[in-house]
Amino acid sequence: MSTPPLRLGTRASALATTQSGTVARRLEELLDRPVELVHITSQGDADRTTPLASLGGAGVFVAALREALLDDRCDIAVHSLKDLPTAQPDELRIVSPEREDPRDALCARDGRTLDTLPRGGRVGTGSPRRAAQLRAARPDLDVVDIRGNVGTRLARALGDEADLDAVVLAFAGLARLERTDVVSELLDPLVVAPAPGQGALAVEARTADLTADAELARAFAALDHRPTRLAVTAERAVLARLEAGCSAPIGAYARLEDGALALAAVVSRVDGTEQLSHTARVEIASHVADDDADPAAYDLGVRVAERLLADGAARLAELTAAPAPTTAGADRVPTGTDDPEGP
Numbered sequence: 109m110s111t112p113p114l115r116l117g118t119r120a121s122a123l124a125t126t127q128s129g130t131v132a133r134r135l136e137e138l139l140d141r142p143v144e145l146v147h148i149t150s151q152g153d154a155d156r157t158t159p160l161a162s163l164g165g166a167g168v169f170v171a172a173l174r175e176a177l178l179d180d181r182c183d184i185a186v187h188s189l190k191d192l193p194t195a196q197p198d199e200l201r202i203v204s205p206e207r208e209d210p211r212d213a214l215c216a217r218d219g220r221t222l223d224t225l226p227r228g229g230r231v232g233t234g235s236p237r238r239a240a241q242l243r244a245a246r247p248d249l250d251v252v253d254i255r256g257n258v259g260t261r262l263a264r265a266l267g268d269e270a271d272l273d274a275v276v277l278a279f280a281g282l283a284r285l286e287r288t289d290v291v292s293e294l295l296d297p298l299v300v301a302p303a304p305g306q307g308a309l310a311v312e313a314r315t316a317d318l319t320a321d322a323e324l325a326r327a328f329a330a331l332d333h334r335p336t337r338l339a340v341t342a343e344r345a346v347l348a349r350l351e352a353g354c355s356a357p358i359g360a361y362a363r364l365e366d367g368a369l370a371l372a373a374v375v376s377r378v379d380g381t382e383q384l385s386h387t388a389r390v391e392i393a394s395h396v397a398d399d400d401a402d403p404a405a406y407d408l409g410v411r412v413a414e415r416l417l418a419d420g421a422a423r424l425a426e427l428t429a430a431p432a433p434t435t436a437g438a439d440r441v442p443t444g445t446d447d448p449e450g451p
């Protein structure tokens with residue numbers, strides 16, 4: 109190991125350092141080269157009182173890490189994929205390691221579930237998507253806007269001074285922190301559809317480094333997990349076509365199973381009084397080359413998004429995306445690939 113260490117940029121939170129540490133160890137094995145963690149602070153970390161949505165959503169975490177990559181203060185960055193904007197800058201490339209369970213987890217006192225929470229119960233979440241879907245499932249609930257790291261949010265429902273009946277968090281974050289003991293229910297993705305990309309990581313590097321360093325490029329590619337990449341490609345294509353970001357009330361859940369990629373997507377009014385959903389699938393056999401499979405996954409997401417737009421998703425969720433005039437009409441015609449079971 110004579111080469112200098114590879115610098116992996118990370119936020120300082122327990123979740124971020126756990127995620128980054130796992131990727132750092134994999135890269136060390138793959139490269140036979142030391143990998144050191146470099147802490148990068150973002151506005152979202154420094155300012156813990158402003159609602160995250162008004163800081164520009166979780167995108168503030170990503171922006172700080174990306175700036176560090178582009179300024180050569182680190183060589184690799186690890187993000188939660190669901191926090192990444194859908195547009196990828198040419199200067200940077202991402203791969204997706206195998207995803208954790210993408211579902212949302214209800215963490216409630218006394219082991220309550222979504223069905224058994226008390227009438228008018230107070231449930232904390234900072235996510236407009238979770239708020240809308242919780243209200244749609246249980247209109248009587250009082251959904252309270254909260255933020256903070258995993259420990260802070262859990263304490264609101266489970267701590268000594270708890271003021272809420274439950275909080276909803278991504279199961280993946282709890283699993284990575286070995287805190288799945290607090291989960292009282294894994295929410296059905298057809299009731300509470302996870303955020304596009306939830307549970308997956310994105311490992312990011314400079315395009316120029318990958319072009320110049322074949323060994324780095326090989327290790328980087330080895331981090332990628334094909335079923336995860338295809339699923340998150342379809343999910344993120346929904347967001348991209350709807351021209352929405354990670355704080356929009358949009359859920360999407362895709363799974364590669366038996367040679368087919370199945371996708372379900374849900375768009376909500378933030379107050380939960382109306383929701384639209386569509387499901388579709390596309391055949392992707394294991395021998396299909398990525399050059400064909402990746403566009404097929406992306407097209408699946410676009411197709412589902414256009415059906416949602418044709419049904420009025422833009423008005424419902426206050427999005428700016430307009431239905432494509434040439435395809436919106438055709439998308440209303442049911443096709444043989446509609447999947448009533450969802451993924």
Ligand SMILES: NCc1[nH]cc(CCC(=O)O)c1CC(=O)O
Nearest residue numbers: 166188277278280281306307308
């Ligand atoms: N929005 C913040 C965020 N970004 C990624 C995760 C969890 C881990 C993941 O989804 O990969 C969380 C916390 C949460 O939603 O509870």
